[in-house]
Amino acid sequence: MITVLTGNFGSGKTEISVNLAIKNHSTLIDLDIVNPYFRSRRVKEEMEDKGVKVILPPPYLANSDLPVITPEVLGELQNPNADVVIDVGGDNVGAIVLGRFSKILEEKNAEILLVVNPYRPYTQNQFGAQQILEQIQEAARVSITGIISNPNLGRVTTISDVILGHIEVVEIAKGLNLPIKFISCCNDLAHEVVYHVNVPVVGIEIYMLTPWEL
Amino acid sequence: MSKVLMKGNEALAEAAVRAGCRYFFGYPITPQTELPQYLSKRMPEVGGVFLQAESEVAAINMVYGASGAGARVMTSSSSPGISLKAEGISYIAGAELPCVIVNMMRGGPGLGTIQPAQGDYFQATKGGGHGDYKLLVLAPASVQEAVDLTIEAFDLADKYRNPVMILGDGILGQMMEPVEFKLTENNELPVKEWATTGKKGRKKNIINSLYLQAEKFEQHVNRLADKFGEMEAKEQRAETYLADDAEILLAAYGTTSRVCRKAVDMAREEGIKAGLFRPISLWPYPAYALQQVLGRVKGILTVEMSLGQMIEDVRLAVNGKVPVDFYGRVGGMVPTSRDVFDKIVAFREVL
Numbered sequence: 317m318i319t320v321l322t323g324n325f326g327s328g329k330t331e332i333s334v335n336l337a338i339k340n341h342s343t344l345i346d347l348d349i350v351n352p353y354f355r356s357r358r359v360k361e362e363m364e365d366k367g368v369k370v371i372l373p374p375p376y377l378a379n380s381d382l383p384v385i386t387p388e389v390l391g392e393l394q395n396p397n398a399d400v401v402i403d404v405g406g407d408n409v410g411a412i413v414l415g416r417f418s419k420i421l422e423e424k425n426a427e428i429l430l431v432v433n434p435y436r437p438y439t440q441n442q443f444g445a446q447q448i449l450e451q452i453q454e455a456a457r458v459s460i461t462g463i464i465s466n467p468n469l470g471r472v473t474t475i476s477d478v479i480l481g482h483i484e485v486v487e488i489a490k491g492l493n494l495p496i497k498f499i500s501c502c503n504d505l506a507h508e509v510v511y512h513v514n515v516p517v518v519g520i521e522i523y524m525l526t527p528w529e530l
Numbered sequence: 531m532s533k534v535l536m537k538g539n540e541a542l543a544e545a546a547v548r549a550g551c552r553y554f555f556g557y558p559i560t561p562q563t564e565l566p567q568y569l570s571k572r573m574p575e576v577g578g579v580f581l582q583a584e585s586e587v588a589a590i591n592m593v594y595g596a597s598g599a600g601a602r603v604m605t606s607s608s609s610p611g612i613s614l615k616a617e618g619i620s621y622i623a624g625a626e627l628p629c630v631i632v633n634m635m636r637g638g639p640g641l642g643t644i645q646p647a648q649g650d651y652f653q654a655t656k657g658g659g660h661g662d663y664k665l666l667v668l669a670p671a672s673v674q675e676a677v678d679l680t681i682e683a684f685d686l687a688d689k690y691r692n693p694v695m696i697l698g699d700g701i702l703g704q705m706m707e708p709v710e711f712k713l714t715e716n717n718e719l720p721v722k723e724w725a726t727t728g729k730k731g732r733k734k735n736i737i738n739s740l741y742l743q744a745e746k747f748e749q750h751v752n753r754l755a756d757k758f759g760e761m762e763a764k765e766q767r768a769e770t771y772l773a774d775d776a777e778i779l780l781a782a783y784g785t786t787s788r789v790c791r792k793a794v795d796m797a798r799e800e801g802i803k804a805g806l807f808r809p810i811s812l813w814p815y816p817a818y819a820l821q822q823v824l825g826r827v828k829g830i831l832t833v834e835m836s837l838g839q840m841i842e843d844v845r846l847a848v849n850g851k852v853p854v855d856f857y858g859r860v861g862g863m864v865p866t867s868r869d870v871f872d873k874i875v876a877f878r879e880v881l
Contacts, residue, residue, distance in 0.1 A: 437534055527788070
């Protein structure tokens with residue numbers, strides 16, 4: 317199973333990718349070529365300790381803001397038993413890297429998911445989401461197959477923020493004619509959120525911590 | 531929805547738009563590129579101009595031109611880019627033009643690193659460009675504060691006819707926090723009678739920083755100095771945290787102050803009376819506010835992502851009254867709260 321997470325800048329792709337990879341002990345490919353900070357490579361060792369195979373640019377380039385893709389990426393995708401989560405950079409600029417792999421992603425029936433946080437500028441409504449979806453599809457030469465609902469305001473998110481935000485995402489998904497695969501929220505809200513939504517709930521732990529949270 | 535989740539860079543850009551800024555000239559550099567990127571989308575929506583110049587030098591001179599014509603204008607960069615802009619910044623201060631300049635610092639010297647740093651404190655507060663000028667320098671510590679200070683920065687720039695710098699670092703630019711934009715669109719901007727808006731019967735306005743007569747230029751520089759004196763008296767800003775009964779006072783700004791605040795909490799849990807002094811204006815340095823909290827302080831620990839730059843202003847402010855120690859990380863490394871806590875414990879031993 318190959319799952320690709322796309323979406324606009326700061327929609328939550330990295331947190332969700334890291335959590336999915338850890339939950340399923342899958343391989344995580346960090347294809348973020350646009351973000352300088354808060355990338356999944358920051359928690360490489362932690363992920364490896366938890367049974368995740370992490371594919372990254374070599375260490376001497378990992379802190380560069382260069383579009384580096386290692387040959388291992390294609391190798392991993394060609395593996396018949398591939399169980400991979402791909403964390404892609406934000407917007408169409410970040411998604412452009414997927415174009416290189418569009419053919420194999422199609423052959424392997426990869427799930428290409430759009431992460432939507434309605435509290436982010438430019439994905440607060442269907443119009444914005446539609447635009448970003450089209451731009452990503454064009455840049456990446458792939459078709460989005462579903463939505464991840466990720467309504468949050470960062471660390472201070474309340475249960476009502478999640479529920480009200482999810483209602484927006486439901487509308488957005490309806491307009492885009494795409495299924496919501498799951499909703500993600502912090503672990504401590506997840507047990508409550510399940511009572512209010514009718515899609516699967518994935519509780520996540522926050523890995524992209526600021527220096528004062530370490 | 532009233533609250534949005536934004537990166538510091540994006541929020542700063544939106545704040546500029548809310549403050550009535552309609553012109554942005556810049557050149558991309560990590561870790562501030564989201565700011566121009568956001569404005570490249572946003573400016574056309576509000577009938578503004580976003581222009582990626584051919585270089586930082588070009589961008590800052592476009593700021594000079596737009597400001598001279600009376601526009602609210604902004605540019606942004608990160609450390610090496612600000613060095614390139616330094617000449618233009620001196621010209622803008624010399625010609626008394628208001629503008630807002632954002633520096634999201636990265637590690638230096640040289641091309642350095644794309645990771646966060648605070649090594650441009652001297653450049654921001656003590657010059658950077660040539661001549662006797664000062665920038666008003668504001669250092670936000672959260673995304674919300676970045677928004678509020680940016681909106682205010684445009685007013686301050688207009689009030690003093692002087693460039694204002696927002697000094698952050700890569701962490702502030704890249705991290706995401708919820709923000710609220712309190713102001714509605716500011717449509718009524720102050721009239722700039724000095725701007726080159728077309729003569730139309732009034733006396734000629736000239737924007738200039740060149741004076742061939744020394745006597746006249748001395749008068750000009752002295753007049754600027756009077757203005758800086760007024761800014762020094764009126765624009766000092768600082769915040770304290772648990773400083774009233776503190777025996778060990780941390781001094782830190784921006785991102786580092788967030789790290790220190792947590793370290794203060796850790797120290798308090800261990801029964802150590804620690805507190806935090808956080809300058810919000812770096813120039814003028816809030817010396818008065820610092821002197822006010824010295825009461826029980828036995829020592830000050832300055833924490834920076836540099837080899838020790840703000841510490842000089844701390845020492846000037848306390849003038850030998852208490853010992854001042856230093857802890858810093860450089861090269862893009864960020865101190866953790868645990869590191870600072872350990873340093874507090876060690877510092878207490880020797881006091």
